[in-house]
Amino acid sequence: MEVQINQQLSTVSDNSPLLQVLEAQGLAHSKGIAVAVNNTVVPKGDWKDHVLRPNDKIMIIRATQGG
Incomplete structure (x- = not known):
């Protein structure tokens, strides 16, 4: 099935x-x-x-240091 990871289409196994x-x-x-x-x-x-479903939109955010 297809999901979006940070706005990029990705194929993953069903019920992942x-x-x-x-x-x-x-x-x-x-x-x-x-x-x-x-x-x-x-x-x-x-x-x-x-459990993910078809067309789910996953957003992964990483904390960064800055100043």
Whole structure:
């Protein structure tokens, strides 16, 4: 099925948990990231249980330092 990850189309397995997609992106164990699906933040503790659906829009935000 297709989902959008930061506005880029991506194909993932049907019924993929969010954690699986983040692992494929190399982000599952990264610190300083927040993830929203369809404009709703998904807490890190829920990533393994949040099942994605076709056309979901995933936004991954990384915290950065600046000054």
